[in-house]
Amino acid sequence: MPKSDSGTVSGRRLDHPETSRIRLEAVLSALADPVRLSIVLALDEGHEDMACVSFALPVSKSTSTHHFRVLREAGVIRQYYEGTARKSSLRTADLEGRFPGLLAAVLDAERARRG
Amino acid sequence: MPKSDSGTVSGRRLDHPETSRIRLEAVLSALADPVRLSIVLALDEGHEDMACVSFALPVSKSTSTHHFRVLREAGVIRQYYEGTARKSSLRTADLEGRFPGLLAAVLDAERARRG
DNA sequence: GTCGTACTACGATGGTTGTCAAACTACGAG
DNA sequence: CTCGTAGTTTGACAACCATCGTAGTACGAC
Numbered sequence: 392m393p394k395s396d397s398g399t400v401s402g403r404r405l406d407h408p409e410t411s412r413i414r415l416e417a418v419l420s421a422l423a424d425p426v427r428l429s430i431v432l433a434l435d436e437g438h439e440d441m442a443c444v445s446f447a448l449p450v451s452k453s454t455s456t457h458h459f460r461v462l463r464e465a466g467v468i469r470q471y472y473e474g475t476a477r478k479s480s481l482r483t484a485d486l487e488g489r490f491p492g493l494l495a496a497v498l499d500a501e502r503a504r505r506g
Numbered sequence: 507m508p509k510s511d512s513g514t515v516s517g518r519r520l521d522h523p524e525t526s527r528i529r530l531e532a533v534l535s536a537l538a539d540p541v542r543l544s545i546v547l548a549l550d551e552g553h554e555d556m557a558c559v560s561f562a563l564p565v566s567k568s569t570s571t572h573h574f575r576v577l578r579e580a581g582v583i584r585q586y587y588e589g590t591a592r593k594s595s596l597r598t599a600d601l602e603g604r605f606p607g608l609l610a611a612v613l614d615a616e617r618a619r620r621g
Numbered sequence: 622g623t624c625g626t627a628c629t630a631c632g633a634t635g636g637t638t639g640t641c642a643a644a645c646t647a648c649g650a651g
Numbered sequence: 652c653t654c655g656t657a658g659t660t661t662g663a664c665a666a667c668c669a670t671c672g673t674a675g676t677a678c679g680a681c
Contacts, residue, residue: 539638541639565639566640566641566642567641568642568643569640572638572640573639576638587647587648589647590647590648590649591648
Protein backbone atom coordinates (compact mmCIF):
# COMPACT_ATOMS: atom_id res chain seq x y z
CA MET A 392 0.00 0.00 0.00
CA PRO A 393 1.36 3.40 -0.94
CA LYS A 394 1.74 6.01 1.71
CA SER A 395 1.47 9.73 1.08
CA ASP A 396 3.96 12.06 2.76
CA SER A 397 1.27 13.54 4.97
CA GLY A 398 1.14 10.30 6.84
CA THR A 399 -2.27 9.04 5.80
CA VAL A 400 -2.89 6.13 3.53
CA SER A 401 -4.58 7.02 0.28
CA GLY A 402 -6.79 4.52 -1.37
CA ARG A 403 -6.07 5.93 -4.79
CA ARG A 404 -3.07 7.36 -6.49
CA LEU A 405 -3.25 11.02 -7.38
CA ASP A 406 -1.15 11.52 -10.47
CA HIS A 407 0.03 15.00 -11.22
CA PRO A 408 1.84 15.83 -14.45
CA GLU A 409 5.45 16.94 -14.15
CA THR A 410 5.84 20.67 -14.63
CA SER A 411 7.71 20.20 -17.88
CA ARG A 412 4.89 18.07 -19.27
CA ILE A 413 2.03 20.44 -18.62
CA ARG A 414 0.33 21.02 -21.98
CA LEU A 415 -0.92 24.43 -23.01
CA GLU A 416 -4.12 23.13 -24.55
CA ALA A 417 -4.94 21.12 -21.46
CA VAL A 418 -4.54 24.19 -19.27
CA LEU A 419 -6.62 26.35 -21.59
CA SER A 420 -9.48 23.91 -21.78
CA ALA A 421 -9.29 23.30 -18.05
CA LEU A 422 -9.72 27.03 -17.48
CA ALA A 423 -12.46 27.37 -20.09
CA ASP A 424 -15.19 26.19 -17.75
CA PRO A 425 -17.03 28.47 -15.33
CA VAL A 426 -17.07 26.01 -12.45
CA ARG A 427 -13.35 25.34 -12.75
CA LEU A 428 -12.59 29.05 -13.05
CA SER A 429 -14.42 29.56 -9.76
CA ILE A 430 -12.30 26.91 -8.11
CA VAL A 431 -9.06 28.39 -9.42
CA LEU A 432 -10.08 31.88 -8.37
CA ALA A 433 -11.00 30.72 -4.87
CA LEU A 434 -7.69 28.90 -4.53
CA ASP A 435 -5.81 31.97 -5.65
CA GLU A 436 -7.54 34.10 -3.05
CA GLY A 437 -5.92 32.26 -0.22
CA HIS A 438 -8.23 29.34 0.40
CA GLU A 439 -5.40 26.91 -0.21
CA ASP A 440 -6.32 24.55 2.56
CA MET A 441 -9.94 24.27 1.57
CA ALA A 442 -11.48 20.89 1.11
CA CYS A 443 -13.60 20.26 -1.95
CA VAL A 444 -16.79 20.54 -0.01
CA SER A 445 -16.09 24.06 1.25
CA PHE A 446 -16.24 25.65 -2.19
CA ALA A 447 -20.04 25.68 -2.27
CA LEU A 448 -20.10 24.97 -5.96
CA PRO A 449 -23.44 24.90 -7.79
CA VAL A 450 -22.98 21.28 -8.81
CA SER A 451 -23.25 17.88 -7.21
CA LYS A 452 -20.44 16.19 -5.32
CA SER A 453 -19.58 13.84 -8.13
CA THR A 454 -19.40 16.70 -10.58
CA SER A 455 -17.08 18.53 -8.21
CA THR A 456 -14.80 15.52 -8.07
CA HIS A 457 -14.75 15.51 -11.85
CA HIS A 458 -13.74 19.18 -12.12
CA PHE A 459 -11.01 18.86 -9.51
CA ARG A 460 -9.61 15.90 -11.37
CA VAL A 461 -9.58 17.79 -14.67
CA LEU A 462 -7.69 20.64 -13.02
CA ARG A 463 -5.24 18.25 -11.41
CA GLU A 464 -4.57 16.24 -14.54
CA ALA A 465 -4.04 19.42 -16.53
CA GLY A 466 -1.43 20.49 -14.00
CA VAL A 467 -3.30 23.50 -12.68
CA ILE A 468 -3.75 22.32 -9.09
CA ARG A 469 -2.12 19.94 -6.70
CA GLN A 470 -4.19 17.69 -4.44
CA TYR A 471 -3.24 15.67 -1.41
CA TYR A 472 -5.14 13.77 1.21
CA GLU A 473 -5.38 14.87 4.79
CA GLY A 474 -7.63 12.59 6.71
CA THR A 475 -10.89 12.24 4.88
CA ALA A 476 -10.47 15.66 3.34
CA ARG A 477 -8.71 16.33 0.07
CA LYS A 478 -6.85 19.60 0.12
CA SER A 479 -6.03 21.50 -3.03
CA SER A 480 -3.56 24.19 -3.95
CA LEU A 481 -2.78 26.13 -7.09
CA ARG A 482 0.46 25.28 -8.90
CA THR A 483 1.12 28.97 -9.37
CA ALA A 484 4.90 28.80 -9.54
CA ASP A 485 4.93 25.77 -11.82
CA LEU A 486 2.56 27.44 -14.25
CA GLU A 487 4.42 30.72 -14.13
CA GLY A 488 7.62 28.91 -15.00
CA ARG A 489 6.11 27.04 -17.86
CA PHE A 490 3.66 29.62 -19.31
CA PRO A 491 4.80 33.01 -17.98
CA GLY A 492 1.97 35.45 -17.42
CA LEU A 493 -0.78 33.10 -18.48
CA LEU A 494 -2.39 32.26 -15.16
CA ALA A 495 -2.08 35.84 -13.93
CA ALA A 496 -3.78 37.17 -17.05
CA VAL A 497 -6.64 34.72 -16.71
CA LEU A 498 -7.11 35.46 -13.02
CA ASP A 499 -7.01 39.21 -13.59
CA ALA A 500 -9.57 38.93 -16.35
CA GLU A 501 -11.91 36.80 -14.30
CA ARG A 502 -11.59 39.02 -11.25
CA ALA A 503 -12.36 42.08 -13.37
CA ARG A 504 -15.42 40.40 -14.79
CA ARG A 505 -16.78 39.64 -11.34
CA GLY A 506 -16.77 43.28 -10.39
CA MET B 507 -28.52 43.73 -49.87
CA PRO B 508 -25.80 44.73 -47.41
CA LYS B 509 -22.58 46.06 -48.75
CA SER B 510 -19.26 45.68 -46.98
CA ASP B 511 -16.93 48.64 -46.85
CA SER B 512 -14.42 46.93 -49.09
CA GLY B 513 -16.84 47.37 -51.95
CA THR B 514 -17.86 43.80 -52.57
CA VAL B 515 -21.24 42.35 -51.80
CA SER B 516 -21.24 39.69 -49.15
CA GLY B 517 -23.75 36.94 -49.33
CA ARG B 518 -23.72 36.44 -45.59
CA ARG B 519 -23.41 38.63 -42.60
CA LEU B 520 -20.26 38.22 -40.54
CA ASP B 521 -21.10 39.07 -36.97
CA HIS B 522 -18.26 39.97 -34.68
CA PRO B 523 -18.80 40.54 -30.97
CA GLU B 524 -18.18 44.03 -29.62
CA THR B 525 -14.92 44.29 -27.75
CA SER B 526 -16.71 44.86 -24.46
CA ARG B 527 -18.73 41.71 -24.92
CA ILE B 528 -15.90 39.32 -25.57
CA ARG B 529 -16.20 36.53 -23.00
CA LEU B 530 -13.17 35.08 -21.29
CA GLU B 531 -14.43 31.52 -21.43
CA ALA B 532 -15.17 31.79 -25.12
CA VAL B 533 -11.65 33.02 -25.83
CA LEU B 534 -10.09 30.30 -23.70
CA SER B 535 -12.01 27.51 -25.34
CA ALA B 536 -11.40 29.00 -28.77
CA LEU B 537 -7.68 28.86 -28.08
CA ALA B 538 -7.82 25.38 -26.57
CA ASP B 539 -7.75 23.66 -29.94
CA PRO B 540 -4.55 22.85 -31.85
CA VAL B 541 -5.93 23.79 -35.27
CA ARG B 542 -7.17 27.14 -34.01
CA LEU B 543 -3.93 27.80 -32.18
CA SER B 544 -2.11 27.27 -35.48
CA ILE B 545 -4.35 29.80 -37.16
CA VAL B 546 -3.85 32.40 -34.45
CA LEU B 547 -0.11 31.87 -34.45
CA ALA B 548 0.09 32.27 -38.21
CA LEU B 549 -1.99 35.44 -38.09
CA ASP B 550 0.27 36.85 -35.40
CA GLU B 551 3.36 36.20 -37.48
CA GLY B 552 2.35 38.69 -40.07
CA HIS B 553 0.13 36.74 -42.42
CA GLU B 554 -2.72 39.12 -41.80
CA ASP B 555 -3.92 39.21 -45.36
CA MET B 556 -3.96 35.47 -45.78
CA ALA B 557 -7.02 33.81 -47.12
CA CYS B 558 -8.30 30.73 -45.36
CA VAL B 559 -6.92 28.41 -47.98
CA SER B 560 -3.33 29.59 -47.58
CA PHE B 561 -3.00 28.24 -44.09
CA ALA B 562 -2.49 24.66 -45.26
CA LEU B 563 -4.37 23.26 -42.32
CA PRO B 564 -4.54 19.49 -41.87
CA VAL B 565 -8.33 19.49 -42.07
CA SER B 566 -10.98 19.73 -44.75
CA LYS B 567 -12.39 22.97 -46.09
CA SER B 568 -15.59 22.76 -44.11
CA THR B 569 -13.70 22.09 -40.92
CA SER B 570 -11.57 25.17 -41.63
CA THR B 571 -14.68 27.25 -42.04
CA HIS B 572 -15.90 25.94 -38.71
CA HIS B 573 -12.70 26.86 -36.86
CA PHE B 574 -12.55 30.34 -38.37
CA ARG B 575 -16.11 30.92 -37.30
CA VAL B 576 -15.40 29.81 -33.74
CA LEU B 577 -12.48 32.24 -33.58
CA ARG B 578 -14.55 35.04 -35.04
CA GLU B 579 -17.54 34.51 -32.76
CA ALA B 580 -15.27 34.35 -29.74
CA GLY B 581 -13.83 37.73 -30.73
CA VAL B 582 -10.32 36.50 -31.44
CA ILE B 583 -10.18 37.35 -35.13
CA ARG B 584 -11.87 39.69 -37.57
CA GLN B 585 -12.93 38.53 -41.02
CA TYR B 586 -13.94 40.46 -44.10
CA TYR B 587 -14.59 39.59 -47.68
CA GLU B 588 -12.33 40.62 -50.52
CA GLY B 589 -13.49 39.16 -53.75
CA THR B 590 -13.90 35.43 -53.35
CA ALA B 591 -11.32 35.38 -50.61
CA ARG B 592 -12.06 35.88 -46.96
CA LYS B 593 -9.27 37.70 -45.21
CA SER B 594 -8.65 37.36 -41.49
CA SER B 595 -6.79 39.40 -38.91
CA LEU B 596 -6.11 39.05 -35.21
CA ARG B 597 -7.97 41.41 -32.87
CA THR B 598 -4.76 41.94 -30.94
CA ALA B 599 -5.53 45.41 -29.61
CA ASP B 600 -9.11 44.55 -28.69
CA LEU B 601 -8.00 41.50 -26.75
CA GLU B 602 -5.19 43.35 -25.06
CA GLY B 603 -7.62 45.99 -23.90
CA ARG B 604 -10.07 43.50 -22.55
CA PHE B 605 -7.79 40.77 -21.18
CA PRO B 606 -4.35 42.36 -20.76
CA GLY B 607 -1.48 39.99 -21.30
CA LEU B 608 -3.62 36.99 -22.13
CA LEU B 609 -3.08 36.65 -25.85
CA ALA B 610 0.61 37.46 -25.56
CA ALA B 611 1.07 34.79 -22.91
CA VAL B 612 -0.68 32.17 -25.01
CA LEU B 613 1.28 33.08 -28.12
CA ASP B 614 4.58 33.02 -26.24
CA ALA B 615 3.77 29.65 -24.78
CA GLU B 616 2.81 28.15 -28.10
CA ARG B 617 5.84 29.59 -29.86
CA ALA B 618 8.10 28.18 -27.16
CA ARG B 619 6.51 24.77 -27.53
CA ARG B 620 7.14 24.72 -31.26
CA GLY B 621 10.82 25.25 -30.69
C1' DG C 622 -16.24 -2.65 16.43
C1' DT C 623 -20.18 1.16 14.54
C1' DC C 624 -21.29 5.58 12.73
C1' DG C 625 -20.74 9.80 10.08
C1' DT C 626 -18.11 12.53 6.86
C1' DA C 627 -15.72 13.31 2.66
C1' DC C 628 -14.82 11.89 -1.37
C1' DT C 629 -14.47 8.35 -5.46
C1' DA C 630 -16.17 5.11 -9.03
C1' DC C 631 -19.57 3.57 -12.06
C1' DG C 632 -23.20 3.91 -15.26
C1' DA C 633 -26.35 6.74 -17.73
C1' DT C 634 -27.86 10.72 -20.25
C1' DG C 635 -28.23 14.82 -22.88
C1' DG C 636 -25.58 18.30 -25.03
C1' DT C 637 -21.57 20.01 -27.44
C1' DT C 638 -17.70 19.54 -30.62
C1' DG C 639 -14.48 18.21 -34.36
C1' DT C 640 -14.66 15.97 -38.40
C1' DC C 641 -16.10 14.94 -43.11
C1' DA C 642 -18.48 14.78 -47.87
C1' DA C 643 -21.74 16.70 -50.90
C1' DA C 644 -24.30 20.38 -52.59
C1' DC C 645 -24.54 25.21 -52.89
C1' DT C 646 -23.26 30.47 -53.37
C1' DA C 647 -20.40 34.40 -54.59
C1' DC C 648 -16.97 36.44 -57.13
C1' DG C 649 -13.42 37.15 -61.00
C1' DA C 650 -11.58 35.90 -65.49
C1' DG C 651 -12.03 34.72 -70.10
C1' DC D 652 -22.50 33.32 -70.22
C1' DT D 653 -19.34 29.64 -68.67
C1' DC D 654 -15.82 28.07 -65.93
C1' DG D 655 -12.84 27.84 -61.96
C1' DT D 656 -11.73 29.29 -57.33
C1' DA D 657 -12.87 30.14 -52.51
C1' DG D 658 -15.68 29.55 -49.11
C1' DT D 659 -20.40 28.28 -46.90
C1' DT D 660 -24.18 25.31 -45.52
C1' DT D 661 -26.26 21.22 -44.43
C1' DG D 662 -26.55 16.81 -42.61
C1' DA D 663 -24.33 13.19 -40.62
C1' DC D 664 -21.41 10.75 -37.29
C1' DA D 665 -18.36 9.60 -33.54
C1' DA D 666 -16.10 11.31 -29.65
C1' DC D 667 -16.07 13.93 -25.88
C1' DC D 668 -17.93 16.47 -21.78
C1' DA D 669 -20.73 18.18 -17.89
C1' DT D 670 -24.05 16.57 -15.23
C1' DC D 671 -26.43 13.47 -12.11
C1' DG D 672 -27.71 9.52 -8.75
C1' DT D 673 -26.32 5.50 -6.57
C1' DA D 674 -23.18 2.64 -4.56
C1' DG D 675 -18.81 2.15 -2.56
C1' DT D 676 -14.25 3.31 -0.02
C1' DA D 677 -11.21 5.59 3.31
C1' DC D 678 -10.61 7.95 7.36
C1' DG D 679 -11.63 9.93 12.16
C1' DA D 680 -14.42 9.77 16.25
C1' DC D 681 -16.62 7.27 19.53
